[in-house]
Amino acid sequence: xxxxxxxxxxxxxxxxxxxxxxxxxxxxxxxxxxxxxxxxxxxxxxxxxxxxxxxxxxxxxxxxxxxxxxxxxxxxxxxxxxxxxxxxxxxxxxxxxxxxxxxxxxxxxxxxxxxxxxxxxxxxxxxxxxxxxxxxxxxxxxxxxxxxxxxxxxxxxxxxxxxxxxxxxxxxxxxxxxxxxxxxxxxxxxxxxxxxxxxxxxxxxxxxxxxxxxxxxxxxxxxxxxxxxxxxxxxxxxxxxxxxxxxxxxxxxxxxxxxxxxxxxxxxxxxxxxxxxxxxxxxxxxxxxxxxxxxxxxxxxxxxxxxxxxxxxxxxxxxxxxxxxxxxxxxxxxxxxxxxxxxxxxxxxxxxxxxxxxxxxxxxxxxxxxxxxxxxxxxxxxxxxxxxxxxxxxxxxxxxxxxxxxxxxxxxxxxxxxxxxxxxxxxxxxxxxxxxxxxxxxxxxxxxxxxxxxxxxxxxxxxxxxxxxxxxxxxxxxxxxxxxxxxxxxxxxxxxxxxxxxxxxxxxxxxxxxxxxxxxxxxxxxxxxxxxxxxxxxxxxxxxxxxxxxxxxxxxxxxxxxxxxxxxxxxxxxxxxxxxxxxxxxxxxxxxxxxxxxxxxxxxxxxxxxxxxxxxxxxxxxxxxxxxxxxxxxxxxxxxxxxxxxxxxxxxxxxxxxxxxxxxxxxxxxxxxxxxxxxxxxxxxxxxx
Amino acid sequence: xxxxxxxxxxxxxxxxxxxxxxxxxxxxxxxxxxxxxxxxxxxxxxxxxxxxxxxxxxxxxxxxxxxxxxxxxxxxxxxxxxxxxxxxxxxxxxxxxxxxxxxxxxxxxxxxxxxxxxxxxxxxxxxxxxxxxxxxxxxxxxxxxxxxxxxxxxxxxxxxxxxxxxxxxxxxxxxxxxxxxxxxxxxxxxxxxxxxxxxxxxxxxxxxxxxxxxxxxxxxxxxxxxxxxxxxxxxxxxxxxxxxxxxxxxxxxxxxxxxxxxxxxxxxxxxxxxxxxxxxxxxxxxxxxxxxxxxxxxxxxxxx
Numbered sequence: 003x004x005x006x007x008x009x010x011x012x013x014x015x016x017x018x019x020x021x022x023x024x025x026x027x028x029x030x031x032x033x034x035x036x037x038x039x040x041x042x043x044x045x046x047x048x049x050x051x052x053x054x055x056x057x058x059x060x061x062x063x064x065x066x067x068x069x070x071x072x073x074x075x076x077x078x079x080x081x082x083x084x085x086x087x088x089x090x091x092x093x094x095x096x097x098x099x100x101x102x103x104x105x106x107x108x109x110x111x112x113x114x115x116x117x118x119x120x121x122x123x124x125x126x127x128x129x130x131x132x133x134x135x136x137x138x139x140x141x142x143x144x145x146x147x148x149x150x151x152x153x154x155x156x157x158x159x160x161x162x163x164x165x166x167x168x169x170x171x172x173x174x175x176x177x178x179x180x181x182x183x184x185x186x187x188x189x190x191x192x193x194x195x196x197x198x199x200x201x202x203x204x205x206x207x208x209x210x211x212x213x214x215x216x217x218x219x220x221x222x223x224x225x226x227x228x229x230x231x232x233x234x235x236x237x238x239x240x241x242x243x244x245x246x247x248x249x250x251x252x253x254x255x256x257x258x259x260x261x262x263x264x265x266x267x268x269x270x271x272x273x274x275x276x277x278x279x280x281x282x283x284x285x286x287x288x289x290x291x292x293x294x295x296x297x298x299x300x301x302x303x304x305x306x307x308x309x310x311x312x313x314x315x316x317x318x319x320x321x322x323x324x325x326x327x328x329x330x331x332x333x334x335x336x337x338x339x340x341x342x343x344x345x346x347x348x349x350x351x352x353x354x355x356x357x358x359x360x361x362x363x364x365x366x367x368x369x370x371x372x373x374x375x376x377x378x379x380x381x382x383x384x385x386x387x388x389x390x391x392x393x394x395x396x397x398x399x400x401x402x403x404x405x406x407x408x409x410x411x412x413x414x415x416x417x418x419x420x421x422x423x424x425x426x427x428x429x430x431x432x433x434x435x436x437x438x439x440x441x442x443x444x445x446x447x448x449x450x451x452x453x454x455x456x457x458x459x460x461x462x463x464x465x466x467x468x469x470x471x472x473x474x475x476x477x478x479x480x481x482x483x484x485x486x487x488x489x490x491x492x493x494x495x496x497x498x499x500x501x502x503x504x505x506x507x508x509x510x511x512x513x514x515x516x517x518x519x520x521x522x523x524x525x526x527x528x529x530x531x532x533x534x535x536x537x538x539x540x541x542x543x544x545x546x547x548x549x550x551x552x553x554x555x556x557x558x559x560x561x562x563x564x565x566x567x568x569x570x571x572x573x574x575x576x577x578x579x580x581x582x583x584x585x586x587x588x589x590x591x592x593x594x595x596x597x598x599x600x601x602x603x604x605x606x607x608x609x610x611x612x613x614x615x616x617x618x619x620x621x622x623x624x625x626x627x628x629x630x631x632x633x634x635x636x637x638x639x640x641x642x643x644x645x646x647x648x649x650x651x652x653x654x655x656x657x658x659x660x661x662x663x664x665x666x667x668x669x670x671x672x673x674x675x676x677x678x679x680x681x682x683x684x685x686x687x688x689x690x691x
Numbered sequence: 692x693x694x695x696x697x698x699x700x701x702x703x704x705x706x707x708x709x710x711x712x713x714x715x716x717x718x719x720x721x722x723x724x725x726x727x728x729x730x731x732x733x734x735x736x737x738x739x740x741x742x743x744x745x746x747x748x749x750x751x752x753x754x755x756x757x758x759x760x761x762x763x764x765x766x767x768x769x770x771x772x773x774x775x776x777x778x779x780x781x782x783x784x785x786x787x788x789x790x791x792x793x794x795x796x797x798x799x800x801x802x803x804x805x806x807x808x809x810x811x812x813x814x815x816x817x818x819x820x821x822x823x824x825x826x827x828x829x830x831x832x833x834x835x836x837x838x839x840x841x842x843x844x845x846x847x848x849x850x851x852x853x854x855x856x857x858x859x860x861x862x863x864x865x866x867x868x869x870x871x872x873x874x875x876x877x878x879x880x881x882x883x884x885x886x887x888x889x890x891x892x893x894x895x896x897x898x899x900x901x902x903x904x905x906x907x908x909x910x911x912x913x914x915x916x917x918x919x920x921x922x923x924x925x926x927x928x929x930x931x932x933x934x935x936x937x938x939x940x941x942x943x944x945x946x947x948x949x950x951x952x953x954x955x956x957x958x959x960x961x962x963x964x965x966x967x968x969x970x971x972x973x974x975x976x977x978x979x980x981x982x983x984x985x986x987x988x989x990x991x992x993x994x995x
Contacts, residue, residue: 268787270787316899316950317898320785321785322767322814364816369768369783421782422783
């Protein structure tokens with residue numbers, strides 16, 4: 003009975019609106035197989051012609067998805083795991099791919115410029131506002147042959163919008179659960195006539211605040227638990243001059259100020275908090291030179307992070323500390339793409355990046371002071387050939403990149419330690435400089451079964467450099483006491499993959515991949531056998547991060563996009579990863595254990611219904627249970643969330659929307675045993691002109 | 692014409708924004724007013740020791756410390772530093788207050804000379820002067836007698852028969868209602884903690900124990916004892932002790948001790964000190980069960 007009822011409903015949904023929507027693919031959130039993308043090869047290619055697995059979230063998709071932060075959009079992709087357990091009140095989101103944990107193992111780019119901080123590999127998702135984005139291109143699997151550092155699980159390239167109107171703008175106000183209020187504004191324009199030559203510019207700003215919620219489970223609540231508030235504002239601009247087609251000079255800059263409560267307040271007005279001030283600037287120049295295309299990039303990012311932590315322990319002893327880091331990242335890239343012949347397209351380039359961190363921890367209720375600093379630099383050279391084989395339909399892409407890295411200026415100073423930090427006495431240590439290299443090859447063979455179907459096999463490599471914290475900073479961590487290891491080397495992974503993508507029939511598109519990725523030299527904390535008194539009731543074990551682990555990720559991913567009719571489209575994604583430790587040289591027995599924070603099964607499904615009156619998207623995602631620790635002792639429960647966004651346009655210029663995340667108010671806890679916010683509702687009004 | 696103006700003006704705005712992003716972070720005027728260092732002194736009222744002196748071993752002396760912030764930044768740290776014949780002990784007390792007035796009972800240790808030093812810091816790390824007291828040991832000091840309890844058993848919070856609280860100096864295990872009638876005698880108690888995973892725990896009424904375990908609301912006197920795990924004192928020395936020399940050798944400064952002796956196991960030895968200056972040691976013989984379990988231990992205590 004239920005099955006028979008679906009067809010009339012579909013007809014009712016689709017038929018009345020026939021002819022009002024011009025192209026079904028426009029409303030499929032992610033897929034236009036002929037869309038030109040640039041991230042897979044650093045050269046323009048169609049989606050279907052790009053090697054390996056990739057997905058694109060288009061502007062129309064970003065406007066439709068029930069997101070409140072940019073990273074929420076990424077859950078719609080197969081094999082991308084977004085961990086944002088406190089919702090908008092999370093200090094940050096962790097975005098991981100292909101069965102590898104840790105945000106540092108996924109490379110995030112904005113307009114091709116790396117966003118992962120060299121000092122730790124993480125990125126701050128809050129300072130990338132969805133309004134500025136044209137599309138997000140996501141490359142699955144290790145991609146260090148082109149991109150170097152961090153590209154182990156994949157690459158996410160966020161491409162910003164270029165003004166399309168001579169003058170346009172928008173203003174938005176919104177409010178939501180837990181006292182959330184905010185607004186955004188954007189202005190843009192250009193002086194280009196016929197889209198050829200002239201200036202273009204954009205300016206955007208945003209503000210958001212919220213009272214937050216108490217994440218401590220009821221049974222652990224005490225008087226010091228308060229809401230995880232937030233106050234943030236930011237802005238950005240882009241100025242460019244287009245000299246002609248493909249000849250462009252562009253400068254973009256961003257500023258972002260954020261304060262987020264940590265859920266505890268004793269005496270200080272702001273209680274425990276994390277505060278970030280981020281400033282960045284990017285320069286992009288691209289120019290045709292004969293048949294060649296030249297690309298040059300420069301970027302600089304500065305992040306000032308401050309943390310205040312206050313607490314009362316069970317014995318009512320008060321503790322207050324301040325920590326802060328200043329991180330600087332700078333980078334340049336020069337690339338040239340040359341068609342050597344009709345069959346060869348050669349891309350080569352040089353990339354240099356450097357980053358440093360200066361940090362301090364000052365204990366206000368103890369005498370301890372800790373200072374540390376260090377810097378890492380990289381130089382990478384890469385070359386890639388896209389070779390159209392003489393055999394019809396076959397294309398070979400071969401590439402290799404060599405990276406040389408150097409760790410310098412590492413030092414740590416500890417002053418007047420007490421039992422609080424575990425150091426026995428004051429000391430100042432300067433670490434020996436070190437260097438390492440990584441060679442990352444890639445080879446892909448693809449076969450065009452038809453203009454709309456491609457099959458491929460490929461192998462590639464990825465690496466992830468050590469975190470500066472692990473290189474230079476000894477100190478207390480959650481599970482014990484960590485010793486610095488200035489000799490830490492990068493982690494490396496290989497990938498062997500076979501896949502398919504294309505139109506199956508009608509408007510049903512599918513992509514699928516099977517892969518096996520053995521990794522070596524993975525970073526793990528190894529117990530040294532020593533213990534130290536860090537002020538608790540028991541002695542804490544001492545650890546050092548070492549390159550001692552071999553891992554294996556074997557998995558599959560599947561993505562299906564189907565436009566039932568011009569008004570109704572659906573997207574779904576599924577992935578399975580068997581991510582395990584296959585070798586471990588430490589004293590504990592971790593061999594055979596699952597990698598922590600990797601849910602084996604991820605499932606996503608979403609339906610978009612667009613008509614004359616409104617656009618409705620309802621989606622759901624399932625995150626499998628996952629271990630919270632390397633020892634596989636703490637298992638986090640799985641969860642299934644349903645979200646929706648309903649929007650309508652009024653008087654041509656006004657857009658009214660209602661977003662509801664986690665409609666059924668599912669409660670789950672994260673690895674720190676803290677609660678999720680449950681159902682989150684946001685409504686807003688946007689004026690476009 | 693109008694459009695051209697619109698185009699030019701916004702180009703200036705993004706340019707100014709870029710300059711803002713590139714400019715160094717501006718310096719804001721200090722919100723905390725002019726700094727001056729926090730002040731600290733010994734209490735000089737009658738009954739308080741505030742000058743160098745000689746004391747016999749085990750003698751106690753009351754000292755008072757008064758401190759105030761030098762600006763509108765609250766005091767957050769009182770640092771205590773004790774030197775005993777070249778051995779150093781230091782401990783920190785956290786706070787958040789514009790002014791501090793505390794009293795401490797200190798006990799003359801085994802050492803010939805000991806120097807007690809104190810300073811305070813405010814929350815920006817501004818430090819006061821350091822004030823010190825030197826105590827020398829009076830000639831002819833003797834080790835004191837001890838009380839020995841060879842087998843004490845305390846029941847956990849849900850144990851139906853064994854007493855949960857230890858009345859001292861009698862060494863009698865009493866139930867919680869019985870203990871509430873002799874509050875001044877209750878210095879030690881036992882429970883099994885599964886809220887903080889502390890498991891088998893010996894503490895005292897002043898240890899902020901969760902009310903779901905023992906509800907001390909309504910008690911007018913909540914004595915506090917503090918504990919330090921002691922790995923160097925062996926069980927043989929413990930059992931052979933005939934005076935308080937072992938206790939004094941393994942003693943600690945009250946403020947540096949923990950309020951709870953947690954995760955207890957058979958064989959563990961702890962030193963403890965009661966708020967009134969009496970010191971002791973206990974050695975765990977056996978732990979059993981959980982919330983309805985019990986602990987058995989031997990104890991030596993200074994006889995005063």
